[in-house]
Amino acid sequence: xxxxxxxxxxxxxxxxxxxxxxxxxxxxxxxxxxxxxxxxxxxxxxxxxxxxxxxxxxxxxxxxxxxxxxxxxxxxxxxxxxxxxxxxxxxxxxxxxxxxxxxxxxxxxxxxxxxxxxxxxxxxxxxxxxxxxxxxxxxxxxxxxxxxxxxxxxxxxxxxxxxxxxxxxxxxxxxxxxxxxxxxxxxxxxxxxxxxxxxxxxxxxxxxxxxxxxxxxxxxxxxxxxxxxxxxxxxxxxxxxxxxxxxxxxxxxxxxxxxxxxxxxxxxxxxxxxxxxxxxxxxxxxxxxxxxxxxxxxxxxxxxxxxxxxxxxxxxxxxxxxxxxxxxxxxxxxxxxxxxxxxxxxxxxxxxxxxxxxxxxxxxxxxxxxxxxxxxxxxxxxxxxxxxxxxxxxxxxxxxxxxxxxxxxxxxxxxxxxxxxxxxxxxxxxxxxxxxxxxxxxxxxxxxxxxxxxxxxxxxxxxxxxxxxxxxxxxxxxxxxxxxxxxxxxx
Numbered sequence: 001x002x003x004x005x006x007x008x009x010x011x012x013x014x015x016x017x018x019x020x021x022x023x024x025x026x027x028x029x030x031x032x033x034x035x036x037x038x039x040x041x042x043x044x045x046x047x048x049x050x051x052x053x054x055x056x057x058x059x060x061x062x063x064x065x066x067x068x069x070x071x072x073x074x075x076x077x078x079x080x081x082x083x084x085x086x087x088x089x090x091x092x093x094x095x096x097x098x099x100x101x102x103x104x105x106x107x108x109x110x111x112x113x114x115x116x117x118x119x120x121x122x123x124x125x126x127x128x129x130x131x132x133x134x135x136x137x138x139x140x141x142x143x144x145x146x147x148x149x150x151x152x153x154x155x156x157x158x159x160x161x162x163x164x165x166x167x168x169x170x171x172x173x174x175x176x177x178x179x180x181x182x183x184x185x186x187x188x189x190x191x192x193x194x195x196x197x198x199x200x201x202x203x204x205x206x207x208x209x210x211x212x213x214x215x216x217x218x219x220x221x222x223x224x225x226x227x228x229x230x231x232x233x234x235x236x237x238x239x240x241x242x243x244x245x246x247x248x249x250x251x252x253x254x255x256x257x258x259x260x261x262x263x264x265x266x267x268x269x270x271x272x273x274x275x276x277x278x279x280x281x282x283x284x285x286x287x288x289x290x291x292x293x294x295x296x297x298x299x300x301x302x303x304x305x306x307x308x309x310x311x312x313x314x315x316x317x318x319x320x321x322x323x324x325x326x327x328x329x330x331x332x333x334x335x336x337x338x339x340x341x342x343x344x345x346x347x348x349x350x351x352x353x354x355x356x357x358x359x360x361x362x363x364x365x366x367x368x369x370x371x372x373x374x375x376x377x378x379x380x381x382x383x384x385x386x387x388x389x390x391x392x393x394x395x396x397x398x399x400x401x402x403x404x405x406x407x408x409x410x411x412x413x414x415x416x417x418x419x420x421x422x423x424x425x426x427x428x429x430x431x432x433x434x435x436x437x438x439x440x441x442x443x444x445x446x447x448x449x450x451x452x453x454x455x456x457x458x459x460x461x462x463x464x465x466x467x468x469x470x471x472x473x474x475x476x477x478x479x480x481x482x483x484x485x486x487x488x489x490x491x
Contacts, residue, residue, distance in 0.1 A: 032316040032334065032394060035343050056288035061301050061314035062087070064477025067269030067294050071253050072241035073206040074153055074234075080162030082351070087292070089206075091273060092256040094281070096129075096147065096205040097198070099350075106350050106409055108198070111282055114142065114207060114257070118198055124191035127202065131182045134280040136209045138255045142280075144178035146207035149224035151176055151186075153208070156223070156230035160238075169201040211255045212237060259285050269294025297477045308341040316344070318391055318480040325393030331405065348405040352398045355472065364470040366461030372436045373459075373468075376429040378422040380491045385424065390483050426491065438468070445469050 068088035070079035073095075098112035110117055114134055118127040134142040151170060158164040158171075175187045188197070213221040215232040222229030240252050247253055247265040254261065259281060260273040271292040275285035293310075295301040298317035305314045316338065323335035337344040357368040367373055387395040396404045400416040403409070407417075422428075430440050437450030437458040445467040448458040458466075474485060 032318070032321060033313070033345050033347055035313050035345070054288075057291065058287050058289070058312045059291040059293055059310060061304070061311050062269055062292050062294045063315075064295050064297050064301070065475050067267070068271065068292075069244060069267065070241055071247050072237055074150070074157075074160075074208075074237070075162055075241075076160050077162040088271070090258065091260040091290075092253075092258045092262065092276075093206055094134075094258045095203070096207060097203050099199075099203070104406055106403075106406070106411060108203075118194075118202060120194055124194070126185055126187045127194075127197060129184045129186075129202070131184070132280075133182075134257055135278050136211070136255050136257050137261065137276050137278045138209070138211055139278075140209050140211065140255070141181070142207055142209075142257055143181040144184040145181075145224050146209060147184045147205060148176060148178050149208045149210075149213060150205050152223050152225075152227045153230050153234060154204070156227050157234045160234065163204050169204060172201075207257070209255050209257070212252055214252070217251075259283070260290065263289065295477070297479075299479065305339055305342065308339070314342075317478065318394065321392055321394070323392075327393075331396075331407075346394065348396070348403075350403055350405075352401060352403055354398065355474075361470070366459065367466070367468065367470075369461070370436070370459040372432050375422055376432040379425045379429040379432070381488060382424040382491055383420070386484050386487055390480060390487065424491075433468075 063083070066081075066083045068084050070084045071089065071092075073085070073089045073093050075084065094114055096114050098109045098114075099106065101107045101109045102111075108117065114132055116130045116132070118129045120127055129147070131142060131144060131147070136142060151173070154161050154164070155170040155173075172189045172192075173186055174189050177185045179185065186202070192201075208224075210224060213224045213233060215221045215236050221233040221236070223233040237252070240246070240250060243250075244265065244267045248262045256276050257280070259276055259279045261276045262271070263274045264270070264272040269292065273290040273292075274288070279285070295304075298315075301311075301314060302317050302320050304311055305316075320338060321335065322338045326333050326335055331348065332346050334344055334346045357374070359365050359368050361368065383397040387393065387397070397420055398404075399420045400413075402412045402416055404412065404417065433440050433446060435456060437448055437452070437456060438446050439449045440446045447468075448462050448464060448466045450456065451458050451462055451464045451466075453460050472485070472488075474481070476482070
């Protein structure tokens with residue numbers, strides 16, 4: 001991947017994806033948010049009621065061209081987006097562990113998790129998990145077998161699970177057992193960091209109800225108890241998740257353990273949730289309906305906000321922010337509010353921003369596989385310039401795998417916090433390419449003039465005269481993001 005600067009995003013916790021192309025780009029940086037208020041826009045406290053709206057119905061603006069299209073929490077890379085996972089699935093189906101504590105730190109929130117933190121055996125090989133007393137909306141009790149169901153599915157269909165990495169979960173699990181309905185034990189092949197196991201491995205799990213263990217509308221499956229029975233169940237559930245028109249009426253997807261259930265779903269992005277009256281968690285829904293509203297462009301969303309009578313919560317496109325981030329002020333300080341009927345605040349979503357390379361491209365894959373090229377390309381991303389000039393100061397650079405906000409994150413290393421490896425430098429990028437057999441042509445196409453696999457050659461699979469020319473696909477609908485891409489292309 002190459003890192004693309006934490007920009008002033010239009011929504012928090014929202015991936016800006018070109019479905020099936022940019023596979024996982026978590027939104028990061030400052031999101032300038034609006035919430036309906038009863039008076040002028042100077043207050044920091046919002047009533048949550050936009051003009052003309054009922055207090056028990058909240059309508060929320062979706063990001064441009066980012067409509068949920070996959071309901072099953074088990075998904076392939078094509079549908080593995082924050083839009084699907086965070087803005088849609090998680091409202092209905094709770095992961096085993098919920099991340100984000102009450103103070104905004106990137107830690108497991110045990111109070112909102114389905115299980116207590118795992119305990120480890122003295123040799124560090126076995127993690128034992130105790131489930132809390134949750135119920136599914138159909139009356140089933142959430143049990144240890146629901147956790148094993150997910151594990152069996154991931155083991156059987158790991159090629160279809162987007163988060164799978166060879167050698168890691170579930171490959172590194174020697175055995176899993178459910179000694180009783182509230183206990184699950186995972187024994188691993190060797191001793192690992194307990195935090196890494198909990199956050200990166202066990203954090204993948206979303207328990208699945210017995211009601212989903214089906215091979216057809218009427219035939220029961222055996223995946224929950226037998227890995228060998230998972231293929232037929234996967235085929236059925238995968239097919240059901242492709243059928244968007246049935247989401248709101250499905251007997252499968254209506255079984256939820258989260259606070260919300262689907263009332264209506266339209267593939268164009270109009271989605272209505274109602275409270276799950278059987279929700280066992282500590283934070284109950286307090287409104288009658290929650291409505292997600294789609295937009296094709298951020299300009300269209302902002303026009304609706306200016307009308308001030310339909311949206312309860314939305315976002316300000318960066319181009320419509322009247323003043324830049326106040327110099328010298330805290331990261332969460334906002335400038336002037338351009339809309340009188342809404343309160344404005346700033347939020348930083350927890351994620352890193354990146355584009356993945358297509359290493360299998362028949363045209364450019366051989367180039368992407370060269371480390372020096374990736375280093376040179378990263379050196380052409382002017383993160384600071386984009387944030388300061390185009391993002392009006394709302395945002396933070398992406399310097400590594402851990403977001404720079406919150407600044408006191410216990411997961412953030414001093415090295416990553418203080419140093420942006422391969423920071424913007426056209427000269428460094430030029431030198432790297434020239435040292436590896438490329439003739440750099442400013443304003444034109446740089447070409448390989450020294451093919452081969454030696455230390456001063458272009459590298460394996462790169463031909464004489466081959467140019468550094470390729471497409472970068474991204475989701476449209478945001479003028480500010482179009483501008484960011486134009487700067488990247490220019491550099």
